[in-house]
Amino acid sequence: MLDKTGIAKRIAKEIKDGYYVNLGIGIPTLVANYIPEGINVVLQSENGLLGMGPFPYDGEEDPDLINAGKQTITTLPGSAIFDSAMSFGMIRSQKVDLTILGAMEVSENGDIANWKIPGKMVKGMGGAMDLVASAKNIIVAMQHVNKAGESKLLKECSLPLTGVNCVKKIVTELAVLEVASGGGFRLLERAPGVSLEDIRKATSGKLIIEGQIPEMQI
Amino acid sequence: MINKVVANADEAISDIESGMTLMLGGFGLCGIPENCINALVKKGINQLTCISNNAGVDDFGIGLMLKKRQVKKMISSYVGENAEFERQLLSGELEVELIPQGTLATRCMASGYGMPAIFTPAGVGTEVAEGKEVRNFNGKDYLMEMAFDADFAIVKAWKGDTAGNLIFRSTARNFNPVMAMAGKITIAEVEQLVEIGELDPDQIHTPGIYVHRIFQGRNYEKRIEQRTVRLI
Numbered sequence: 001m002l003d004k005t006g007i008a009k010r011i012a013k014e015i016k017d018g019y020y021v022n023l024g025i026g027i028p029t030l031v032a033n034y035i036p037e038g039i040n041v042v043l044q045s046e047n048g049l050l051g052m053g054p055f056p057y058d059g060e061e062d063p064d065l066i067n068a069g070k071q072t073i074t075t076l077p078g079s080a081i082f083d084s085a086m087s088f089g090m091i092r093s094q095k096v097d098l099t100i101l102g103a104m105e106v107s108e109n110g111d112i113a114n115w116k117i118p119g120k121m122v123k124g125m126g127g128a129m130d131l132v133a134s135a136k137n138i139i140v141a142m143q144h145v146n147k148a149g150e151s152k153l154l155k156e157c158s159l160p161l162t163g164v165n166c167v168k169k170i171v172t173e174l175a176v177l178e179v180a181s182g183g184g185f186r187l188l189e190r191a192p193g194v195s196l197e198d199i200r201k202a203t204s205g206k207l208i209i210e211g212q213i214p215e216m217q218i
Numbered sequence: 219m220i221n222k223v224v225a226n227a228d229e230a231i232s233d234i235e236s237g238m239t240l241m242l243g244g245f246g247l248c249g250i251p252e253n254c255i256n257a258l259v260k261k262g263i264n265q266l267t268c269i270s271n272n273a274g275v276d277d278f279g280i281g282l283m284l285k286k287r288q289v290k291k292m293i294s295s296y297v298g299e300n301a302e303f304e305r306q307l308l309s310g311e312l313e314v315e316l317i318p319q320g321t322l323a324t325r326c327m328a329s330g331y332g333m334p335a336i337f338t339p340a341g342v343g344t345e346v347a348e349g350k351e352v353r354n355f356n357g358k359d360y361l362m363e364m365a366f367d368a369d370f371a372i373v374k375a376w377k378g379d380t381a382g383n384l385i386f387r388s389t390a391r392n393f394n395p396v397m398a399m400a401g402k403i404t405i406a407e408v409e410q411l412v413e414i415g416e417l418d419p420d421q422i423h424t425p426g427i428y429v430h431r432i433f434q435g436r437n438y439e440k441r442i443e444q445r446t447v448r449l450i
């Protein structure tokens with residue numbers, strides 16, 4: 001089984017040289033720490049920055065320079081700044097190669113729910129609906145089951161949707177799965193020490209297991 | 219040339235009245251028009267509809283207007299950082315319309331570009347789509363979203379000249395340029411107000427034609443919402 005860092009490390013392997021990538025809040029943010037050596041990646045922050053650098057050193061924070069999580073950050077050589085409309089313009093026109101975000105639920109046809117729990121205070125969708133509606137490649141980073149032990153990989157989402165038919169791949173503490181074109185979660189890899197039975201038990205939607213399922217290499 | 223320079227925030231907002239619709243630039247607390255918000259709080263008008271990506275925090279930004287019950291409705295994409303906001307929302311005192319961030323930005327842009335509506339895939343198949351026209355282009359569904367209609371847009375820039383030309387700094391740019399284009403009347407507060415000719419025309423982000431009033435703000439606090447530093 002993987003911890004959050006393990007999930008981030010596995011997702012980092014999906015990033016290819018030259019990619020423009022948008023990272024959501026939570027586990028996706030950690031992915032930036034594990035981008036393989038020698039790979040050149042430009043991180044997009046949807047408040048209006050391409051080329052997001054690391055957090056500043058203590059005392060060097062700039063209140064005018066933050067990321068979409070409102071954290072102080074830095075720029076890098078080659079960074080570019082733009083307004084919010086252009087930021088979502090490049091997202092909508094699919095210039096951003098990969099979007100990595102968290103989810104509360106994913107359905108077997110690739111629907112995602114990650115912004116609202118009825119009866120609880122709703123903070124808003126931020127840029128999530130724009131990202132999932134337009135991204136050409138979406139990877140979800142999440143726990144396989146919720147705190148109540150219920151599967152988050154479902155036949156249909158029970159929570160209000162963020163987007164439909166958009167998730168391509170899911171990385172959890174148990175497995176890497178892809179959303180099959182005809183529907184269903186196709187198991188691609190098992191986390192170290194995790195059995196097929198563990199994954200079956202934790203997956204409520206249709207699970208597709210074909211051939212030998214390799215263990216993840218991290 | 220018409221003189222666009224006003225003395226201060228009080229003068230800039232002097233004709234904003236209760237019940238009006240305002241756009242307020244900024245992302246989180248970054249690049250918000252601090253001086254004008256404080257002046258609006260002082261003026262004490264209410265029943266305002268505020269279009270702004272966020273709603274400030276309890277004791278800063280739009281949070282100050284919320285505390286004085288000046289806001290009737292917020293149109294935002296994310297509002298999670300404000301306890302008073304939550305209280306007013308749950309008690310029914312405050313109306314909130316949550317819309318996707320890109321839709322918010324592009325509805326501002328449409329207004330400034332003179333286009334009545336835009337088509338975006340954001341929200342298709344979700345509750346955001348309820349009651350909206352859906353059009354299919356090249357096999358993909360899009361929602362029709364209307365341009366905003368705001369009485370005033372209030373933005374914060376880094377530098378501006380007396381003709382209203384604006385330059386923003388770093389990610390404090392965010393919604394400010396698109397909102398500046400979208401107000402029937404646009405007010406810009408700037409950290410440095412300079413004379414005509416001092417700004418390089420090639421560097422202007424917002425041409426002065428969109429800006430009706432400008433003044434040099436003072437005492438910028440520029441509060442940081444999530445101070446995050448490298449450990450070593």
